[in-house]
Amino acid sequence: QVQLQESGPGLVRPSETLSLTCTVSGDSINAYYWSWIRQPPGKGLEWVGDIYYSGSTNYNPSLKSRVTISVDTSKNQFSLKVSSVTAADTAVYYCARENSRNLFDYYYMDVWGKGTTVTVSS
C-alpha cells in the first residue's frame, strides 16, 4: 500500500528557506497530484499547494510568492520550499496524495504522510 514520508530539518532560522521532501513508496508518483498541507500548533489545516507528476503546480495565494513545489519522478519524490520564513511558518507539514475515483471526478487527498514538525526560531 502507498506510504508517504516527509523529511527535512526540524529547525529553520527566520528569513531562511524551509525545505522538505516527501518520499512516496508502494506506488508510482506518476498519474497523481501531490499536495502539501500545514497545521500550526493548536490550529487547523492550511493547504499550501500541489503539483501534478508532469510538473504543473497550484499554490495558495496566501503563500504563493514564497512557495515552490517540485517533483522528481526518478526518485518518486516531491519537495516543498518556503522562503523568507517567520515564526508564523512554524507548523506540522504534511504531504498527501490526491486521488479521484472516476475519470471526470475532482481530486481529493486520500493518503497522508505522518507529518514533520518545523520550528522557525533563531
Add this chain to the structure above:
Amino acid sequence: DIQMTQSPSTLSASVGDRVTITCRASQSISSWLAWYQQKPGKAPNLLIYKASSLESGVPSRFSGSGSGTEFTLTISSLQPDDFATYYCQQYNTYPRTFGQGTKVEIK
C-alpha cells in the same frame, strides 16, 4: 477563496449517541467535499469523499450528505474511537480550503 464554516466548533457527546456536524461553503462546491478525522499527534484520515462516498475501510456508522453549500457528517452511534477532531474540505476550486474543525469530546 471559498470559506468553509463548520458547526459546532466543539461537541460533547456520549458513546452510542447520534452525532451530526454541519459544514457550509461560501459558494456552491457541487459535491466536491471531503471529511477527515484527526486524532492528537496524528495525520488526518479520510472518511468521506464526494460528499457522501465512504472511503474504503471506514466504518459504516459514518455517513455524509449534502450538495451545493450545505453538508453534514453523521456518526450513527458514537464509539470510543470516534472522539477526535473532524474537518471538512472543499476540492471544487483552488485554493483548497478546510473548515476550522469540530472537536468531538466525551460528555
